Amino acid sequence: xxxxxxxxxxxxxxxxxxxxxxxxxxxxxxxxxxxxxxxxxxxxxxxxxxxxxxxxxxxxxxxxxxxxxxxxxxxxxxxxxxxxxxxxxxxxxxxxxxxxxxxxxxxxxxxxxxxxxxxxxxxxxxxxxxxxxxxxxxxxxxxxxxxxxxxxxxxxxxxxxxxxxxxxxxxxxxxxxxxxxxxxxxxxxxxxxxxxxxxxxxxxxxxxxxxxxxxxxxxxxxxxxxxxxxxxxxxxxxxxxxxxxxx
Numbered sequence: 083x084x085x086x087x088x089x090x091x092x093x094x095x096x097x098x099x100x101x102x103x104x105x106x107x108x109x110x111x112x113x114x115x116x117x118x119x120x121x122x123x124x125x126x127x128x129x130x131x132x133x134x135x136x137x138x139x140x141x142x143x144x145x146x147x148x149x150x151x152x153x154x155x156x157x158x159x160x161x162x163x164x165x166x167x168x169x170x171x172x173x174x175x176x177x178x179x180x181x182x183x184x185x186x187x188x189x190x191x192x193x194x195x196x197x198x199x200x201x202x203x204x205x206x207x208x209x210x211x212x213x214x215x216x217x218x219x220x221x222x223x224x225x226x227x228x229x230x231x232x233x234x235x236x237x238x239x240x241x242x243x244x245x246x247x248x249x250x251x252x253x254x255x256x257x258x259x260x261x262x263x264x265x266x267x268x269x270x271x272x273x274x275x276x277x278x279x280x281x282x283x284x285x286x287x288x289x290x291x292x293x294x295x296x297x298x299x300x301x302x303x304x305x306x307x308x309x310x311x312x313x314x315x316x317x318x319x320x321x322x323x324x325x326x327x328x329x
Contacts, residue, residue: 093155095267096133099248100190102237104309108189109139111309112220115325116185118312119303121216123184129174129209129221130192134160137167145185150177175201175208182214188221191263194284199259202285203295210299210328219300219326222307226261226286228320229254234264245270254286261286289315289322300326 124145128137131149133156140147141164148168151157157169172178174188175196186209196202209219234251247268254261263282268275287295289304296302303325304315315322 093133093153093159095246096156097135097159098239098241098246099267100132100135101239103135103190105135105139107309109136109143111312111323112185112187112189113140113143114312115220115305115323116218119325119327120218121184121214123214123217125181125183125214126185126187127179127183127212129177129186129188129205130190130195131160131169132156132190134163134167134169136187136189137164141166148179150174175204177208177212179212182217183212184214184217186213186217186219188219191222191224193221193223194261194263194286195282196285197260197283198285199287199291199295202287206295206299209326213328215328217328219328220324222321222323223287223289223292224252225289225320225322226254227288229261243271253281259286260284289320292324296324296326300328302326 126140126145126147128147128149131137131151134149137147137149137160149160150170150172152171152173154171157171160169193205196205213219229252231253234249236247236249239246239248249266251264252261253264261284263284265280265282267278293302305323305325306313306315306319307321307323
């Protein structure tokens with residue numbers, strides 16, 4: 083058995099690691115929210131788009147979609163998946179667009195990759211600048227005060243002769259503006275077992291803090307993290323969907 087740190091590039095494992103994610107359900111939910119709160123346009127940008135599965139869904143439903151990510155190998159896969167789309171290698175904390183957008187999405191809690199309040203502020207400002215009037219910025223987030231450091235999500239997958247176990251979980255020390263996403267990948271075959279561990283620094287923010295950062299730019303609506311029904315946030319749960327409308 084061998085233990086290694088994961089390389090920064092997770093592109094080779096990304097789709098397998100996310101195999102249990104219901105991309106259609108997530109995308110459908112955001113499309114419904116956009117129909118309710120949006121301006122009727124179809125120009126769409128996905129922040130931290132990874133290998134492009136959400137972009138693929140929006141294109142298939144009539145959107146003019148594009149994506150950005152900081153990882154070029156991820157974007158290479160996304161370009162193969164969505165040849166109609168334009169993908170750019172940019173930091174979502176300071177991105178620019180050629181044309182104003184009607185919808186900007188950021189799935190899979192990727193808003194937390196901002197890694198610090200100042201970068202989160204910059205991301206919010208960039209999203210506001212990139213949207214048309216009446217455009218929507220939609221993302222999901224976790225409240226730092228609601229994180230259970232002992233809770234890990236786990237799933238397994240097979241590829242050829244290899245069996246994979248993926249684990250991920252949030253960690254927050256209880257103070258400050260940084261939290262971590264801890265990841266591990268275990269690959270087992272007839273010859274050996276390899277384990278990779280990694281920890282991604284991310285921004286820690288309470289929902290009260292996040293709303294206060296958003297409100298100077300947007301009309302903010304918060305919903306329970308439920309992709310099957312549109313339910314107003316209870317104000318107590320620590321997992322929510324934010325719908326931010328540019329006035």
